[in-house]
Amino acid sequence: xxxxxxxxxxxxAVMIIGYLVxxxxxxxxxxxxxxFQYYLNKYHHITAGIILTLGFDRFFKSLLxxxxxxxxxxxxxxxxxxxxxxxxxxxxxxxxGPDIIHIGILIIMISGVVTLAGRKEGVAYISPGxxxxxxxxxxxxxxxxxxxxxxxxxxxxxxxxxxxSKQNTPESLSVIEVNHPLVIRNLTVFxxxxxxxxxxxxxxxxxxxxxxxxxxTVNTGEKVFRFIKASTDSTKLLATVPVxxxxxxxxxxIIDGDGASLIPCKKGDSIxxxxxxxxxxxxxxxxxxVYDPGSHITLYALILIATGLVITFISKTKRx
Amino acid sequence: MAPLLGLFILSASMIIQIVYIFKNDDExxxxxxxxxxxxxxxxxxTTIYRSIxxxxxxxxxxxxxxxxxxxxxxxxxxFIRVKTRYPAYREVILGGTFLAFLLFTAASSPLIPDTMLxxxxxxxxxxxxxxxxxxxxxxxxxxxxxISATASLLTHDIVKRKDLQILTSKLIxxxxxxxxxxxxxxxxxxxxxxxxxxxSWDPKETWALITWLVYTAYLHTRFIKKLKNxxxxxxxVVGFIFTLFTFFGVNYLLSGLHSYT
Numbered sequence: 343x344x345x346x347x348x349x350x351x352x353x354x355a356v357m358i359i360g361y362l363v364x365x366x367x368x369x370x371x372x373x374x375x376x377x378f379q380y381y382l383n384k385y386h387h388i389t390a391g392i393i394l395t396l397g398f399d400r401f402f403k404s405l406l407x408x409x410x411x412x413x414x415x416x417x418x419x420x421x422x423x424x425x426x427x428x429x430x431x432x433x434x435x436x437x438x439g440p441d442i443i444h445i446g447i448l449i450i451m452i453s454g455v456v457t458l459a460g461r462k463e464g465v466a467y468i469s470p471g472x473x474x475x476x477x478x479x480x481x482x483x484x485x486x487x488x489x490x491x492x493x494x495x496x497x498x499x500x501x502x503x504x505x506x507s508k509q510n511t512p513e514s515l516s517v518i519e520v521n522h523p524l525v526i527r528n529l530t531v532f533x534x535x536x537x538x539x540x541x542x543x544x545x546x547x548x549x550x551x552x553x554x555x556x557x558x559t560v561n562t563g564e565k566v567f568r569f570i571k572a573s574t575d576s577t578k579l580l581a582t583v584p585v586x587x588x589x590x591x592x593x594x595x596i597i598d599g600d601g602a603s604l605i606p607c608k609k610g611d612s613i614x615x616x617x618x619x620x621x622x623x624x625x626x627x628x629x630x631x632v633y634d635p636g637s638h639i640t641l642y643a644l645i646l647i648a649t650g651l652v653i654t655f656i657s658k659t660k661r662x
Numbered sequence: 663m664a665p666l667l668g669l670f671i672l673s674a675s676m677i678i679q680i681v682y683i684f685k686n687d688d689e690x691x692x693x694x695x696x697x698x699x700x701x702x703x704x705x706x707x708t709t710i711y712r713s714i715x716x717x718x719x720x721x722x723x724x725x726x727x728x729x730x731x732x733x734x735x736x737x738x739x740x741f742i743r744v745k746t747r748y749p750a751y752r753e754v755i756l757g758g759t760f761l762a763f764l765l766f767t768a769a770s771s772p773l774i775p776d777t778m779l780x781x782x783x784x785x786x787x788x789x790x791x792x793x794x795x796x797x798x799x800x801x802x803x804x805x806x807x808x809i810s811a812t813a814s815l816l817t818h819d820i821v822k823r824k825d826l827q828i829l830t831s832k833l834i835x836x837x838x839x840x841x842x843x844x845x846x847x848x849x850x851x852x853x854x855x856x857x858x859x860x861x862s863w864d865p866k867e868t869w870a871l872i873t874w875l876v877y878t879a880y881l882h883t884r885f886i887k888k889l890k891n892x893x894x895x896x897x898x899v900v901g902f903i904f905t906l907f908t909f910f911g912v913n914y915l916l917s918g919l920h921s922y923t
Contacts, residue, residue, distance in 0.1 A: 366868055521786060632858045634859075658835060
């Protein structure tokens, strides 16, 4: 009975909250999830030892965090049950707001454990035409990928159009954008990023073939060539192109030695003794595939918390 | 033009309030709260103008967030002043005016760019709009509660102290649900759509949770006799300091998913 009283007490809740505040605060100043050697290099060996022993390197998965969180779960559960029972027994007008909030928090903590145990994710970079087979044998094929920029070069929009099909079912077209993921049964697909794997191939005067990725440099003995893709971002290059020219993927080179200059080029052009033999634009979309069994539980819990907050706010305002 | 006018009006309001406080009687002025309201209108015009220009709600960078912060603080202290003419609250209203002035001055500093730029894809979300607006409305209540809690700790007048503690409690009770909705509920939902996970223990998220825990502790200490006065006032002060660190400190000292500004 005494233990029950202690476990459901507000004082215990306040103490655990105080502990979680202090330890979480400390953890934000320590880089999380790095390897052993990182902490030994970054900190004095005694400090590094304390961090690694206590689990501050992965604080939110450590016992220092999980045990007090478990205690607060028990505290919240007992306190909520006690409150509800007392209100029913006393036959007073029920004020459900705080209890709904508490139940929502309890459910979020449970969903956190479910997510920790079962979440799987992976990122894939694919080009138009590439296919991925999902765990339930659905075929996902990238039909097209669009990347748009504002005039200042900042990203404006990433959009992946994908075709989904399964045995005996026709293809269906879906669109994935940032903030607009696609849900395929238990899997959610997010627009994660993109990669520019474009390349330009040069042939020097000796017939040697050289391939450059964006920003790569080669010294041919006469000149230094650097492949810079056409861009509208004036902060990145020595010169820019108009937005309507950027889509042509014309390659710009800085030539060192006699001074830097930018020369727009296309396939077949010659610069001195160097010939541009090929320009290959390759843009890959990055899709993040997430399976999270706790996701729906978390959403319902958040709705519950929001409901509890609104009810509490309204009932307090009415009482005033 | 509108922001400058807002700044000028806030300065005038502060000067009038200081004059009345130094007059050393209990008389309150009849103008400064209307000046605060006028300042909030000019700041709101700034937000509306920027929103039209960027074709999205202007809540996507530090400058715009500070404008909202200042605006809502001005509105809150206007309502405190209108609802009560109690002299104990004069310092709270002056402190709130000063805080709004400080925040807006910070926004106008060269360290915080005020360029009007349409948002990048991650920020183009109505969950983000709800997240930021509700969080800052909640934090505005916390800001004014910081002033009243500090005043309650500094005063030797027992009656005044009790009134200020009650004011602090009312402000936090109003701000807490709004902040919880904005910072934690809407913020989590936005994070899920933007990054694929409701919670990533990102420094900004962790500090928002720390701030929320402090105010949760505050609300619960109001039920504990020994802690409900001085200790809870200290929590209200600490909570706002953490609020400021969550906003400024994390942006500039710790990096993470929220590094957009």
